[in-house]
Amino acid sequence: MRHKSWIIKDLLKVTADYLKEKEINSPRLTAEVLLSHQLNTDRVNLYLNFDQPLTEKEISGYRSLIKRRLRHEPIQYITGSQEFWSLDFMVDPQVIIPRPESELLVEQAINRVGANFAPQNQSPKILDLGTGSGALAISVAKEVPQARFWATDLSAAALSLARSNAEKHGVSERIQFMRGDLWDPIINLDITFDIIISNPPYITSEEYNDLAPEVRDYEPRLALDGHEGGMYFIEKIIQGGLDYLSPGGWLIMEMSPDQTEKALVLVEQIKGYGEKTRIKDYSHIYRVVMAQKVDS
Numbered sequence: 001m002r003h004k005s006w007i008i009k010d011l012l013k014v015t016a017d018y019l020k021e022k023e024i025n026s027p028r029l030t031a032e033v034l035l036s037h038q039l040n041t042d043r044v045n046l047y048l049n050f051d052q053p054l055t056e057k058e059i060s061g062y063r064s065l066i067k068r069r070l071r072h073e074p075i076q077y078i079t080g081s082q083e084f085w086s087l088d089f090m091v092d093p094q095v096i097i098p099r100p101e102s103e104l105l106v107e108q109a110i111n112r113v114g115a116n117f118a119p120q121n122q123s124p125k126i127l128d129l130g131t132g133s134g135a136l137a138i139s140v141a142k143e144v145p146q147a148r149f150w151a152t153d154l155s156a157a158a159l160s161l162a163r164s165n166a167e168k169h170g171v172s173e174r175i176q177f178m179r180g181d182l183w184d185p186i187i188n189l190d191i192t193f194d195i196i197i198s199n200p201p202y203i204t205s206e207e208y209n210d211l212a213p214e215v216r217d218y219e220p221r222l223a224l225d226g227h228e229g230g231m232y233f234i235e236k237i238i239q240g241g242l243d244y245l246s247p248g249g250w251l252i253m254e255m256s257p258d259q260t261e262k263a264l265v266l267v268e269q270i271k272g273y274g275e276k277t278r279i280k281d282y283s284h285i286y287r288v289v290m291a292q293k294v295d296s
């Protein structure tokens with residue numbers, strides 16, 4: 001790339017062509033998102049200022065962003081943000097980038113709250129186990145203002161980012177963030193929950209090396225690796241869930257499609273769960289398993 005006399009339109013075209021040649025997904029969109037990030041503006045403004053010349057500093061900054069993407073760094077870590085549930089979340093390499101399919105957990109949690117807690121004066125208690133960026137708890141909190149939340153993670157760095165996201169979205173006073181392994185942080189709290197949502201690590205260790213470099217080399221292994229067979233956390237959560245759910249409360253978990261069947265078998269085998277179901281995501285594959293603690 002030459003330094004002089006570049007205007008936005010030409011720079012975008014050349015960059016998109018280059019990214020395409022290097023087989024980077026969505027080359028034009030990538031070129032636009034990274035240029036708008038560099039110029040601290042939005043993509044619409046790029047189009048409105050197509051003939052604007054760029055300074056050398058802007059071009060060299062843009063070039064470093066493009067280089068990072070060429071090394072397969074996810075665009076969201078470069079820009080530091082990801083939209084989820086129409087909210088903007090800060091992300092960094094200490095947390096996984098929230099995925100669109102996880103919005104299904106948010107949707108189901110909101111539905112359950114609606115079904116069980118119609119009167120607005122009730123205050124459902126919701127646990128987000130392995131909160132990462134906080135995307136799930138924060139999204140539900142925005143929709144259910146009367147609910148109170150507990151959000152846990154083993155990673156202190158993730159919790160710190162989740163707290164910042166909660167503050168950004170004005171829900172930090174209703175979410176208690178706690179660090180620890182799975183149920184450890186809540187063992188002594190003497191609370192049961194109306195809803196437990198979790199998107200635990202569920203990639204099998206065997207599949208790990210075959211993941212796209214964007215995921216394998218940049219997202220935290222702690223957030224992805226579900227150990228041999230990928231069911232380690234899913235099993236622990238299904239088994240432990242009954243101790244922490246209120247009667248009639250729902251466990252809502254994300255997993256991979258082939259794990260949903262195994263999870264349902266496990267739920268069936270454990271005395272204490274009643275109604276159970278699995279739900280397909282927007283790509284029409286089973287993604288979420290839900291189980292209700294019997295209302296005794």
Ligand SMILES: C[S@@+](CC[C@H](N)C(=O)[O-])C[C@H]1O[C@@H](n2cnc3c(N)ncnc32)[C@H](O)[C@@H]1O
Pocket residue numbers: 095096097098099102129130131132133134135136152153154155158180181182199200201202222223224
């Ligand atoms: C797949 S990520 C989900 C993050 C977020 N809930 C989302 O949906 O975007 C799993 C999260 O579980 C956390 N985690 C991994 N092992 C854990 C453990 N033993 N106890 C608690 N959290 C754990 C990871 O740090 C990570 O943030």
